[in-house]
Ligand SMILES: NC(=O)C1=CN([C@@H]2O[C@H](COP(=O)(O)OP(=O)(O)OC[C@H]3O[C@@H](n4cnc5c(N)ncnc54)[C@H](O)[C@@H]3O)[C@@H](O)[C@H]2O)[C@@H](O)CC1
């Protein structure tokens with residue numbers, strides 16, 4: 001699913017209005033009816049107080065139209081116009097008049113006015129600003145936003161939480177609505193997935209307002225949200241007469257005294273994701289533990305007991321995953337540097353492999369084209385330097401990817417895989433995965449996919465998805481706290497199976513009644 005920017009949304013509105021021969025106000029009405037249906041389905045006429053806060057643009061217009069529908073269905077509402085500007089939009093004014101025709105008189109909120117009391121059990125509809133926000137709200141609007149956030153009431157935001165910009169960082173965090181739920185028109189927004197802005201849209205849902213699908217499909221976007229639809233075409237099916245040689249040989253290089261487990265996890269994950277063969281390259285102290293724990297995995301040992309000092313081997317791996325638990329000893333750094341001089345296979349580099357690259361940036365030039373780097377935020381900072389905000393981080397990541405021809409997997413709650421000018425946003429995974437070793441598993445997963453012949457970008461994006469999905473499946477058995485990296489590996493098979501599950505058909509009403517009787 002693509003993430004559109006504000007200009008693309010405005011253009012799609014225009015295109016749709018022309019093609020479907022409707023007015024902009026009819027489009028607004030569609031949007032408002034969708035929100036009304038969403039609320040009505042859940043509230044079923046309950047007399048909970050609903051406070052609507054509407055700006056003077058089209059986001060406010062949506063709110064005004066919603067107010068009319070709520071009133072007509074007997075809901076207990078108050079309507080407030082947040083009068084932050086004189087430039088009221090045409091469709092806002094139409095909907096204001098329609099409200100007045102029904103004898104509903106909004107309160108006009110201005111600078112220095114008193115704000116109404118809001119109970120903890122009330123509902124707030126936030127239609128103050130939408131995608132048109134272009135500067136930080138005034139101080140009195142900021143005070144209002146604080147008042148709404150502090151009320152403890154459930155906040156439903158129309159399109160996006162008021163105060164969040166579509167394409168730049170928040171300047172004053174006090175001036176942003178902290179929404180409990182956001183109803184986003186037509187498509188999700190990138191800001192829901194970035195850590196600094198995502199916290200303002202706790203939950204979100206997309207409402208289809210019928211923008212022209214063909215027009216939307218033809219738009220080029222920098223970022224997209226990855227789901228099954230994007231991945232099923234990438235999946236490589238297994239051939240009946242295939243053998244293990246068809247699925248590649250993954251070599252996992254890493255480990256040091258006390259950190260051999262990282263290599264175990266990555267190797268086991270590479271096996272579980274379907275690599276034909278897996279070999280672990282570790283210092284001597286890793287030999288017994290890996291051979292004991294993982295009978296399927298072969299082991300090659302370094303000349304040193306505790307640290308990798310010389311990365312040489314006489315096998316021809318399809319792909320190499322390097323860095324987990326490896327340490328940053330001087331000898332390891334030198335071995336890594338000479339290894340890069342001769343390596344030709346595709347590479348996945350994680351953890352200490354990234355730290356070594358950060359210390360000696362010259363090494364970046366030696367990487368195989370399209371090497372996959374999988375930094376967590378701290379490793380990323382060491383690689384690309386400090387960033388001002390999430391948007392700056394993405395900009396720097398794109399520039400870095402282009403400069404060194406690498407694929408950057410920016411790990412986090414919503415991992416974003418960046419290659420050149422594009423970002424692929426992941427939507428699987430959960431906070432239970434914030435646990436030791438889950439990154440090592442991801443390294444194994446991506447390496448194992450590359451071994452099977454997936455293109456580097458596909459392997460990264462698909463690997464991140466499957467890793468998160470496996471975490472979600474494991475969570476059902478463990479809960480958040482007891483989710484461990486090993487449990488993620490155990491669920492990889494189910495993550496593959498889940499890929500081919502169709503969404504469940506809703507059971508027709510009569511059948512479900514019969515089942516209950
Ligand atoms: N395709 C869609 O997604 C549709 C969107 N509609 C709604 O239209 C919204 C966008 O409407 P608008 O473009 O009118 O913009 P907004 O309603 O977001 O903003 C209102 C106006 O305030 C001005 N403004 C921006 N920042 C300000 C500030 N800090 N202080 C004072 N004034 C400021 C801007 O000039 C802007 O035009 C969407 O978010 C959505 O709710 C719907 O009505 C219909 C279809």
Ligand SMILES: Nc1ncnc2c1ncn2[C@@H]1O[C@H](COP(=O)(O)OP(=O)(O)O)[C@@H](O)[C@H]1O
Nearest residue numbers: 376412413429430431433434436437438439440
């Ligand atoms: N809150 C979260 N929601 C979803 N996924 C998460 C969350 N926290 C961490 N993860 C995932 O867990 C993994 C953690 O990797 P990393 O920090 O390298 O761990 P380690 O170094 O212990 O292996 C990443 O793939 C990341 O996306």
Ligand SMILES: [K+]
Nearest residue numbers: 126129160162
């Ligand atoms: K809003």
